[in-house]
Amino acid sequence: MQDYDESTAFLGSWGHFQKSVFFLLCASILPNGFGAFSLVFLTDIPSHHCLIPEVNLTQDWHEAIIPIEVVNEKQELSRCSRYKLDVVRNLSAWGFVPGRDINVTELEQESCMDGWSYSKNIYHSTIVTEFDLVCSEQWKQPFTATVFFLGVLVGSFFSGLFSDKFGRKPVLFATIAVQTVFTFAGIFSPSWTVFSIMLFMSGLGNISNYASAFVLGVEIFTGNVRVLFSSLGICLSFSFGYMMLPLFAYFLRDWKSLLLGLSVPGLLSLIFWWFIPESPQWLLSQGRVKEAEDIIRSAAKKNNVEAPQVIFGDTTADERQAKKNYDLLNLLRTTNIGSTVATLCLVWFSLSTGYSGLSLNTSSLHSDPYVSCFISAAVEVPAYISSWLALRNLPRRLSVICILLLGGVSLYIIQVVPQGLSNLSIALEMLGKFAITAGTSLMYAYTAELYPAMLRGTAVGMGTCVSRVGNCVAPFLLQLTFYFKNLPNIILGTLSVLSAFATFFLPESFGRPLPQTIHQMHKREK
Template identity: 65%
Template sequence: MKDYDDATAFLGLWGRFQQIVFFLLSASIFPNGFGAFSLVFVTDTPSHHCLVPEVNLTQHWHNVIIPKEVVNGKEELSRCSRYRLDVVRNLSAQGFIPGRDVNLTDLEQEGCVDGWSYSTNIYQSTIVSEFDLVCSEQWKQPLTSTVYFLGVLFGSFFSGQLSDRFGRKPVLFLTMAVQTIFTFAEIFSPSWTVFAILLFISGLGQISNYVAAFVLGTEILTGDVRVLFSSMGVCLGFAFGYMMLPLFAYFLRDWKSLLLALSVPGLLYLPLWWFIPESPRWLLSQGRAEEAEAIVRKAATKNKVEAPQVIFEDYSVPADETKKHPKEHYNVFSLLRTRNIRNTTFTLCLVWFTLSTGYFALSLNTSRLHADPYISCFISAAVEVPAYISSWLALRYLPRRLSVICILLVAGVSLYFIQLVPQSIYFKYLPYLTMGTLAVVSVFSTLFIPETFGRPLPETIQQMHKRESIKCPFITRKEHSKDVVLVESQL
């Protein structure tokens, strides 16, 4: 069977067809950037204290009815208690002055039975102030982000399987619709529970959209353009969307208005259905060579090049041959079939787990980097642009393993050094020490995966197994021989 890249080499690498696919798929990632980190503003906790109803109190008692407590070395108003209102009202009516006639430490305290008063200096409202996710309900605030990423987790499991079954393009647009619709629906949540359910589904659509766009682009584009797309195209699309988030949030301080503004851009992507093609590689894997050839011929017209008379002749399998040798179906468990590829799969999963943990933990914590969360969020997003450019240059000119190892080492060392920052800025080191340790462990595990720099990528799972059994440097000769026999029997 002729290699796909060789069969479509007549198209060139950077014609009008590739440019359209490159930029439209990159643009489709914009909503993922501001959607993923909207939680930074939507779930932030404004300054708050117990609400004091309108009662007859002297100014002296009104100023002290909320107790003061020391938090992280700083004195601030209590967030969850106040002095008993009936007692304070009686003392105020009798003309007692706090601190002179009454020792405040002797007064009985009560919870925020009348609700809370939230500061509007930074936000007009968040889901914390909307659903009172404070004090005894405070555990729901961090759980909100967990629910979202559980949706991302489930979407990661199913999006690839769905796109293998129904195609990259339908899954891409379906999940973009899911992300848009359920982000909009969150606005009408009557409770935190309903909001969390809708957020879970939104997270599922968000990652599925990203994966489908990424796979579609890498399957259509070839050569250096594929590297450029996977390392800068989708990543810069995500970063630009991320940088737009603090701009939206700055002018829309209400969480409902912010979510409305973030959901509307999804409607702009509907016309892209007629410009983004299905993956010819996927069509060929489904035995739909005629449809794949039609897409490539349209691409040749856009690129103003002449297509050969027959493009994918070798991909057509006669019906009687199919009956003799039924097509084998693959799934995620195919990556665990042989020892070689199983080790590589586990190693790459560890590396991605490390990168994702560090990236999202730091990005979701941007509100603590600066007094102004909007500036913090923009800096966090803007720094990704030179990072992605550096990654592309590393992938373009350096071996893959060396690139990954250097990046992980820089990240791990930086996380360890955070504990040297003064305590007034960072005071909880354990998460950063954990992420740093993960980065260092991933460095060593990366030494045991095969190098791919300057080598053609495998087209099929059989080629992948065969390459691993030959190139993998960390198995013994006995294991190597056993896996070669297994792979050769499959081929």
């Protein structure tokens, strides 16, 4: 069978058909930018201290009943303890004045028996304030993000397999529907456990539809349009959605309203079902030649060009069966390809851990979390533009190596920045975010270019699945700042440098057509 790009060359690369599919696929990605990091606001921990019930205390004792603690060399009110209320009430009734008659630091302390008082300067409510995920329950706060990314992990694994088995289009819209429905359902959660279940289910669809849309576009577009879509188009759509997230969160400051606002764009995306076609390359890999030709003929009409009488021809039953018999396990049994899979997994894991860790850490960049989130999102725009330029002009392997080294070195340098130069530390952290974001964009295109159509969805799904392990680890990695402030950056930098060296052993795909068969992939590995 003739190469797909050659067979469809008569369509042109940027007609009405390609334009409509390009922008609709990009629009379907916007909700992922909302959903992936909405946890920054949904799970943020406002300032809080023990709630003091309405008891007869003097103003002095009201102000002194919460102990003062030193956290990160700063004095602040204790979040998890208060001086024993019965003792304080008696001292207040007897007329003792704290600091003058009584040294309050010698008084016995107790836990927050009556709950907590949360600051509403930034948020009206988050799931932390709703379900009291503080003090002894604070482990649930980072674990909430891990639950979401566990859902993303499971969804990425199965969506890749289903995409290769049932088609790109059904999986794309099924995962959009899952993400939308369970995001909305989370509003009605009566407990943290139920909310976590809804979040896990929402995670099944999140990013899975991103991967499906990515593979669908890569297989429909050709030439420079394919590069434009796989680097700039789909990635910038995610980034624009991400940049809109702080705007949503700013005006919807309670967690239920925010979830409602985030579910609406996904609902609108379901309308695209009637305008986005199935991948002709996937149909061909299944031997469904007539259906593939029908899509191309419809595209030819939209582009006002005439299609040849025979576009793809046909494949023999033996060829079809040979294609259908291959799966990822077959590839892992081959030494050369197995080592490529292992290397790709390491690079995906490192990039995803770094991307999630730096993105979830945005609340520490600036005193205003909305500004922090926007900065973190905005830095992705030049990152994606850089990855697009690299995909157009530079070898894939060299690009990934350089970007990983840039990310690793910038995160290492943060350790030697003087404490007074906080802006320089933020700049270096954002340089690391820039590099890791660009690397992630490169890896989507690089991975897709290494595999044939019958395994491309599984391969990209495998990469995203492995990367979600990094997503699950990232929230707890950030907790290591309790032991050493820069420890997360050191770990992320080390992963980036190790992955850069591992990338030396990947095959090159720059300037080569997409492999159509397992045999072509084997030749590229040698």
